Amino acid sequence: SKLDKDLIDKIDRLEYELVVVHEMGFDAYFLIVADYINWARNNGIPVGPWRWSAAGSLMAYLSWITDIDPLPYSLLFERFLNPARISMPDIDTDFADDGRDRVIEYCRNKYGADHVAQICTFGTFAARAAVKDVGRVMWVDFGEMNELAKLIPEKPGTKLKQALEESLEFKMAYDENPKYQNIIDNALKIEGNVRQIWVHACAVIIAPNKMTDYTALAHPPKDQNAIITQYSAYPLEDLGLLKMDFLWLRNLTIIKRALKIIKNNKWVDLDILNVPRDDQKVFAAWDTTWVFQFESDGMRKYLIDLQPNSFEDLIAMVSLYRPWPLAYIPSYVERKHGREEVKYMADNLIEILKSAWYNQDEIAEEKR
Numbered sequence: 001s002k003l004d005k006d007l008i009d010k011i012d013r014l015e016y017e018l019v020v021v022h023e024m025g026f027d028a029y030f031l032i033v034a035d036y037i038n039w040a041r042n043n044g045i046p047v048g049p050w051r052w053s054a055a056g057s058l059m060a061y062l063s064w065i066t067d068i069d070p071l072p073y074s075l076l077f078e079r080f081l082n083p084a085r086i087s088m089p090d091i092d093t094d095f096a097d098d099g100r101d102r103v104i105e106y107c108r109n110k111y112g113a114d115h116v117a118q119i120c121t122f123g124t125f126a127a128r129a130a131v132k133d134v135g136r137v138m139w140v141d142f143g144e145m146n147e148l149a150k151l152i153p154e155k156p157g158t159k160l161k162q163a164l165e166e167s168l169e170f171k172m173a174y175d176e177n178p179k180y181q182n183i184i185d186n187a188l189k190i191e192g193n194v195r196q197i198w199v200h201a202c203a204v205i206i207a208p209n210k211m212t213d214y215t216a217l218a219h220p221p222k223d224q225n226a227i228i229t230q231y232s233a234y235p236l237e238d239l240g241l242l243k244m245d246f247l248w249l250r251n252l253t254i255i256k257r258a259l260k261i262i263k264n265n266k267w268v269d270l271d272i273l274n275v276p277r278d279d280q281k282v283f284a285a286w287d288t289t290w291v292f293q294f295e296s297d298g299m300r301k302y303l304i305d306l307q308p309n310s311f312e313d314l315i316a317m318v319s320l321y322r323p324w325p326l327a328y329i330p331s332y333v334e335r336k337h338g339r340e341e342v343k344y345m346a347d348n349l350i351e352i353l354k355s356a357w358y359n360q361d362e363i364a365e366e367k368r
Helices: 002-023 027-042 058-062 100-111 127-137 142-150 160-166 168-176 178-190 233-238 250-266 280-284 297-306 311-320 325-336 343-367
Strands: 093-096 116-124 194-206 243-249
Touching: 002 027, 002 058, 027 093, 027 100, 027 243, 093 100, 093 250, 100 116, 100 194, 100 243, 116 233, 127 142, 127 160, 127 178, 142 178, 160 168, 160 178, 168 178, 194 233, 233 243, 243 250, 297 311, 297 325, 311 325
Parallel strands: 093 243
Antiparallel strands: 116 194, 194 243
């Protein structure tokens, strides 16, 4: 029967995923991730239902790592783990911002405080910071140095050499004031060098042995209780350690409080993961403020044009709102409203999106 065939397909898919995970040596990783996610759930800490590409794993769904069944949406496990291209699993986990530290503390207590550490990251001298710090060392008034630094363009990643070429005022200050010239010349020498050590925003290492077997440890600035590594993420991965990403998300805290208010005032226990996805009142009066990937001006414009009335419309917009398929959104909108017969778009949408994903993989590979 059809049901039997569907069941066989699911079993085959699950067995394939289990074999891939085992052969790639990530059994323990999945067990640990499932452990702290389920601990968070059971202790009143909201956890985001997605896990990026991990949402394509049936095994992750069945172990409560994710809350989205990948089968109805034809999500690909290979987007997450692919034996043809060895890469570390990356299950970014969003926790409510007021509960994330509790989850990390749980891991320390369960796996050993000497086995768990947050990863350090190194802050470097950017253009403005380099100029300000050199000026401070030379005992130049802070306000004066601040005014000089403001002449450097605010564009992210701007280098001092580039600023001297692009900012006429900055170049004039360099040419006409020997004091500023000396400061900028010294700033050019330290620009890009490590300035300070910070705590990585989300990355945590849970090691099989004591952390001191792998890396030197340190206290982060102004915190004598926390422990961080003195190696950054990539050297730690080269040592065979796997980082876990514990992210905090304020939206989850807001949702938790909203559900509590609803329960107190309406006596309704609302399950946010099981709200109707076809409620037309929601689509008629939608507001995407603070909704990840839906709150940018460009996305809002296209959503107004599209007038979504199904969950699948939102899936399509997330998929299309990327550099390569972005140009097809107007045609998709016209097609939905029956104003344009774009048969190519309708017949080949899946192939277009797949191509975009593959191109994204190739670009990421080139960057690495």
